[in-house]
Amino acid sequence: MITVVLVAVLAVLLTHFLWRRKNHFQLLARNGIPTPKYHWLLGHMEQTFYSPGKRSVVEVKHEWLQLYGKVCGFYSGAIPRVLVADLDMLKHILVKDINNFVNRSFFGTDKKMLIFLRDQQWKDVRRIMTPVFSSAKMKKMMPLMGGCVEELMDMYETAADSGQPIDMMEAFQCLTMDVINRCAITLDINCIKNPKNEVLAFMRKYVSQPIPCIFKFIVAFPMLYDLIRLLIPENKRNNITFIEEHLTKVVKQRREQTQATVVDGLQLLVDAADANVDASKTKLTDEEVVDNAFLFLLAGFETTSTALTYTSYLLALNPDIQEKIFQEVEEVVGLERAPSYEDLSKLVYTEAVALESTRMYPPVTGFITRQATQDWQYGPYTIPAGTEVEVPVWSIHHNPELYPQPELFKPERFLPKAKKDRHTMAYLGFGGGPRNCLGLRFALMEMKLVLSSVIQRFYIKPCSHTKVPLTLVTRNVFTNPDEGVWLTLHRRTTDLPHHYEPPTQVLYNRLCQVPLTK
Ligand code: HEM
Secondary structure, three states, rough: HHHHHHHHHHHHHOOOOOOOOHHHHHHHHOOOOOOOOOEOOEEOHHHHHOOOOOOOOOOOOOHHHHHOOOOEEEEEEOEEEEEEHHHHHHHHHHHHHHHHOOOOOOOOOOOOOHHHHHHHHHHHHHHHHHHHHHHHHHHEEEEHHHHHHHHHHHHHHHHHHHHHEHHHHHHHHHHHHHHHHHHHHHOOOOOOOOOOHHHHHHHHHHOOOOHHHHHHHHHHOHHHHHHHHHHHHHHHHHOOOHHHHHHHHHHHHHOOOOOOOOOOOOHHHHHHHHOOOOOOOOOOOOHHHHHHHHHHHHHHHHHHHHHHHHHHHHHHOOOOHHHHHHHHHHHHHOOOOOOOOOHHHHOHHHHHHHHHHHHOOOEEEOOOOEEOOEEEEOOOOOEEOOOOEEEEEHHHHOOOOOOEEEOOHHHHHHOOHHHHHOOOOOOOOOOHHHOOOOOOOHHHHHHHHHHHHHHHHEEEEOOOOOOOOOEOOOOOOOOOEOOOOEEEEEEEEOOOOOOOOOHHHHHHHHHHHHOOOO
């Protein structure tokens, strides 16, 4: 008898769950937002999470936008999401109506990093962290950054002299890890000289892992999130014990320094934790200090190294553009010294190269998201409260209406006049609005310094190991070249005559096939 009752209760519960889910999967359609066909239990989870050998998630979303128009919904498990490629609508979401869209999407984590924080907590911590990248602080960081770039140049000289190809991704990862450690937490871990450094090894592994299965389970069944949090601690879910222990030691050492000699990002966080503030002001906890020190490393490492890797690849295939950078560097900096902080703002063409490269290959593709706090209406669409908006950055950057021949590398698109004539939401490599990338100016400074220093001294060339076109992979929120990018460097002074070599027709045709990601 008990068994019969139990089975009956289960059957009723299951029927109720399925009925509710069916109803839930009509939410977006009811609000005027078209959705592709979905799985009755998992929504569009299969198509929108990375699995080896499956179609790229970026490609899937790009195709949906072509089929359904500039606003298209899907269900990330049970969570409704809307891709918005309409630039005016995006301007409202990211800028004008930010109060309704202040939070990013659900990440299934309790970590207190700025990127995950919500509402007032986000505002408070963003205010604390913003001065890290003020002009005065960045000027002070310049010698530290310059030192790392010089070490990279030494390594490149050795490689150029040996004629060996270099995996640009690996080399830039060492550089950006050194730069962010020296600039944000004043620690010299010297990855360029020791690429086996364990912090670097951890970060490489961390950023290249696909989104964990447990997260997929949580988005499929969000009602079980609290239970999962209880059963599996955060560190087990995300595997970050090593870096937390490392950074906890760094914070402890910083506090033990009797005289504060540095005013870096870490010090701003520690001060915000140690200050005697009244209740109206934010006081960070030690956990928040460590989490956000980790965020500096995470955000400063993968994004910039990937952007520099793509740029080197594009430059190797476009020697005429290398020559234009060279001319600019020769004019602004000369050939006898390294670029200074003041020089960088005058490297207008070099900056256009960095922006055009991040237009063609945005390193961060799945991260510009905002969750609606309340129902929000725009034209025929209503974004229901709780729904996540995702900015399809790849599709916007490859829209021929915004960028004619989007598959071609044309830095002129980002010279000041051309930029001014375009919609402000047409370029979103660093996101948009008040919640955009905090490190934007730092990243561009680093990219310009590296590009000008490399081109001042070397020619970048493709070699037999260079894969053209690149295969890209999107395992999580980052999109990377799948198997690194191998190129050769040649000293300008000795190896090659100083002249422009146009790409061969074969190379040019292959370059035009900019692939969508794997
Ligand atoms: C080429 C390099 C970089 C790219 C392409 C990039 C891209 C992005 C993007 C797309 C976002 C999301 C913005 C949005 O939602 O509107 C973001 C957020 C963020 N980035 Fe970057 N980023 C880069 C470098 C950096 C660096 C060097 C740092 C700092 C060390 C940094 C720190 C952050 C932080 C803290 C956020 C979160 C901001 C918030 O939630 O308030 N990024 N970045």
